[in-house]
Each structure stands twice: as C-alpha cells, then as structure tokens.
Amino acid sequence: MNILIKGAEVLLPDMSVKPQDIMVQDDKITALGDLQENFIPDKIINAREMLAIPGLVNAHTHASMTLLRSYADDMALEDWLSQKIWPIEDAMREDDLYWGAALAAVEMIKSGTTAFADMYGPYMREVAKVVAESGLRGVLARGIVAVAPGCMEKLADSVSIYKEYHGAAEGRITVMLSPHSLYTCPPDFIEKLAAEAGKIGAEVHIHMAETITETENCLKEYGKRPFPHVEATGLFAQGTLAAHCVHLDDEDFRIIKKYNIRVAHCPGSNMKLGSGVAPVPRMLKENICVGLGTDGASSNNNLDMLEEVRLVALLHKVHDLDPLAVSAAEAIKMGTQGGAEAVGLQDVGKIAVGYKADIVLISRKNAPWHPRHNPLSQLVYSGSSNDVDTVLVNGQILMEGRRLTTLDEEKIYFEAERCVERLLRHS
Numbered sequence: 177m178n179i180l181i182k183g184a185e186v187l188l189p190d191m192s193v194k195p196q197d198i199m200v201q202d203d204k205i206t207a208l209g210d211l212q213e214n215f216i217p218d219k220i221i222n223a224r225e226m227l228a229i230p231g232l233v234n235a236h237t238h239a240s241m242t243l244l245r246s247y248a249d250d251m252a253l254e255d256w257l258s259q260k261i262w263p264i265e266d267a268m269r270e271d272d273l274y275w276g277a278a279l280a281a282v283e284m285i286k287s288g289t290t291a292f293a294d295m296y297g298p299y300m301r302e303v304a305k306v307v308a309e310s311g312l313r314g315v316l317a318r319g320i321v322a323v324a325p326g327c328m329e330k331l332a333d334s335v336s337i338y339k340e341y342h343g344a345a346e347g348r349i350t351v352m353l354s355p356h357s358l359y360t361c362p363p364d365f366i367e368k369l370a371a372e373a374g375k376i377g378a379e380v381h382i383h384m385a386e387t388i389t390e391t392e393n394c395l396k397e398y399g400k401r402p403f404p405h406v407e408a409t410g411l412f413a414q415g416t417l418a419a420h421c422v423h424l425d426d427e428d429f430r431i432i433k434k435y436n437i438r439v440a441h442c443p444g445s446n447m448k449l450g451s452g453v454a455p456v457p458r459m460l461k462e463n464i465c466v467g468l469g470t471d472g473a474s475s476n477n478n479l480d481m482l483e484e485v486r487l488v489a490l491l492h493k494v495h496d497l498d499p500l501a502v503s504a505a506e507a508i509k510m511g512t513q514g515g516a517e518a519v520g521l522q523d524v525g526k527i528a529v530g531y532k533a534d535i536v537l538i539s540r541k542n543a544p545w546h547p548r549h550n551p552l553s554q555l556v557y558s559g560s561s562n563d564v565d566t567v568l569v570n571g572q573i574l575m576e577g578r579r580l581t582t583l584d585e586e587k588i589y590f591e592a593e594r595c596v597e598r599l600l601r602h603s
C-alpha cells in the first residue's frame with residue numbers, strides 16, 4: 177500500500193524538526209518533502225497537528241512478563257527472581273507466553289514502540305506468532321538458564337528457532353541466541369553457546385553487570401569481573417546486545433569497545449530494582465552504541481518507551497549533578513536510532529529515504545504540547561505516550577486514531593486475566 181503522511185512536523189535523523197510530507201511505498205519511506213512524480217497514494221493521513229517520529233525501539237524486554245506485572249515489587253533482584261518470579265514462570269505454558277506477549281504488543285503499539293528485543297524462556301515460538309500477527313518488529317531470543325536441567329536441549333531448540341524464524345514475517349522477525357546471564361549459565365555452557373552462534377552466524381543477547389552482587393559473586397567464584405569472565409568464553413566474538421551494563425570499570429569499557437558490544441540501558445528497571453546507575457554519559461562520549469529498554473513489565477512496571485526516554489534524560493542529570501549529562505536529543509536518539517542499531521536492525525530507527533516505514537504520529541493537541549516552543553523538548557519532557565495517535569510498521573498501519581487494526585484489545589485483556597488466574601492456582 178502507498179501512503180502519504182501529510183503536513184506533519186518530522187523528527188529528522190539529525191534531531192532537527194521540520195514540516196515535511198512523508199511518502200511511504202510498500203514497506204519503505206521513499207520520499208520526504210515534495211510529492212514524488214507519479215505517486216498516487218492509496219491513502220492520505222492528514223498529520224497537520226502531529227509530530228512524526230521514528231518508531232521507538234525497546235532494546236531489552238521480556239514481553240510475556242506482562243502477566244507478572246505488579247505480582248512482586250520492592251525486592252532485591254536476586255530474591256525477586258528466586259522467590260517470586262522463577263517459581264511462577266515454571267508454571268507457564270504455551271498460551272501464557274502467547275497472551276502475555278499479545279498484551280505486551282497492545283501496550284507497545286499504543287505507546288509508540290515499533291520494534292522490541294525480547295528474551296524469554298521456552299515457547300518463544302508463541303512470541304513469534306504474536307509478532308507475525310500484530311505487525312510489530314521483534315528481535316527474539318530464547319533466554320537459557322543453564323543451571324536448570326536440559327540446557328543442551330534448550331540450546332538445540334534456540335538453534336532451530338533461529339533457523340525457522342530468522343527473517344520470517346516479511347523480515348520483521350530476527351533471532352538471537354541468549355545465555356540469560358553469567359550467574360545462570362556456567363562458563364563452559366556459554367562457550368558452547370558461543371560456538372553454536374558462530375556456526376549459524378547468530379548474534380547474542382545477554383544480561384551483563386546488572387548488580388553489585390553479580391560482580392561480587394563473579395569475582396568470588398571465577399576471580400574475574402563479569403566482562404573479562406564472559407570475554408574468556410568467546411561469546412563477545414558474536415555481535416552482542418548486553419542489557420544493563422551498570423557496574424563497569426575501565427577494563428570493562430575496553431572490552432565493550434574492543435568487541436563493539438551494544439548496550440541496552442534500562443533506567444526504569446535499574447531504578448526500581450535499586451541496581452545502580454549505568455555510566456551512560458561516558459558510554460556516549462566514547463561512542464558506544466546505547467539503546468533503551470524497559471526490561472520486563474514486572475520490574476518497571478510498564479513497556480512505555482517514552483517514559484524510558486524521559487528517565488534517561490533525568491536520571492543522569494541528577495546522578496552526575498549535571499543538567500547537561502544527557503540532553504533531550506540524545507535521549508530520543510537512544511530510544512530510536514541507538515535502539516535499532518543496538519538490536520541489530522538495518523534501515524530502521526530513522527525517518528529517512530530508504531529506511532523502513534516504522535513511523536509514529538503523535539498528537540500535539542493536548543495541553544502539554546502548548547505553547548509550541550520546542551517539539552523535541554515537549555516529546556521528551558512534557559508529552560506522554562497517551563498522545564501517540566497512529567503507528568506504522570513496515571508500511572502497515574497498526575493503529576490509527578488510537579484504534580488498533582491488527583489486535584483485538586478486549587479479547588487480549590480477557591485472555592491474559594484468564595492465564596493469570598490459572599497460573600496463580602498452579603504455582
């Protein structure tokens with residue numbers, strides 16, 4: 177379908193905002209500014225009161241954890257995982273993963289997220305089904321906890337998911353391999369996973385250096401900090417998406433730069449779990465690729481990427497006692513371009529000719545958008561995801577006027593509640 181988005185203020189790759197028409201042909205942006213000759217749109221979207229931004233990219237989440245939203249809060253990561261989250265996750269079946277991911281998809285589309293990097297346990301094919309049906313873009317990884325039984329079967333399953341789904345759903349699904357973390361995967365297993373990833377050419381997604389406890393235990397058990405420890409397994413030779421990266425020293429920075437490791441910074445989750453503050457201003461200064469992630473909805477507790485964009489701009493200012501620590505432009509760049517690069521997506525994350533038509537139109541009618549001094553500042557500091565009006569992914573309209581076109585919102589809420597009732601009975 178050919179779509180003309182008319183009269184929007186457009187956030188351009190250099191972070192300037194200019195009035196432009198956007199021409200979409202099939203899955204791509206084919207022109208900006210003037211209407212192309214011979215371009216006859218099938219549909220015109222009047223975007224005169226709107227700001228057009230590239231779709232937000234959630235660089236680290238666990239989509240189906242929406243089912244555990246507000247199930248356990250205000251606990252340390254280690255207790256939260258071992259006492260609350262893992263026991264109930266053990267009771268999850270295929271349809272829990274499906275409806276949890278569907279609930280996440282509703283929330284993501286309605287808040288302007290067009291792509292997400294997901295890491296979760298078994299039944300990743302259910303998440304792939306949701307990606308295919310919803311129209312979203314998903315970078316899927318079956319997270320492996322190797323201290324539980326059957327880790328080699330899980331690895332074989334990850335490899336077959338890669339073979340089945342990498343490039344599926346018109347290219348909207350890509351697949352990574354994922355050792356969950358160094359504290360759930362012994363080094364010999366990470367080595368085996370790295371070798372498999374190397375054989376099939378898959379990139380990897382892992383939690384790294386999230387808490388002080390992780391670093392202390394790693395030092396105690398292996399005599400090394402998390403980054404040198406995992407470096408020795410060969411994992412980083414694959415393209416790596418590393419979630420969190422909160423506790424880093426100079427040697428860790430050297431390793432991140434040496435292997436071009438891409439960071440998924442999760443300010444909301446790090447704040448809620450009391451994990452610490454990742455050295456993001458230094459990462460940006462040293463040209464490390466940084467995207468933003470919500471982490472799972474049970475440690476955030478939503479999947480609202482505009483909230484993460486605001487948090488990254490605010491958190492580092494207060495932490496560094498420096499109002500220039502992370503600017504509004506840097507924050508939104510991390511939420512879009514940075515995220516796309518971090519999760520390994522080409523031609524995504526910018527409103528530019530030749531890029532995929534992953535576009536979010538944000539209404540500027542509400543009070544926080546007046547007066548109109550600076551749309552970029554309003555997007556980061558005063559607007560909200562409730563202002564998201566229309567969402568396109570790969571040139572397909574997934575929401576228009578806040579009405580979803582691919583998903584049945586009410587049915588998804590009903591089924592998600594039903595899954596949770598059963599889970600609570602069985603865990």
Ligand SMILES: [Zn+2]
Nearest residue numbers: 383419471472
């Ligand atoms: Zn996580």
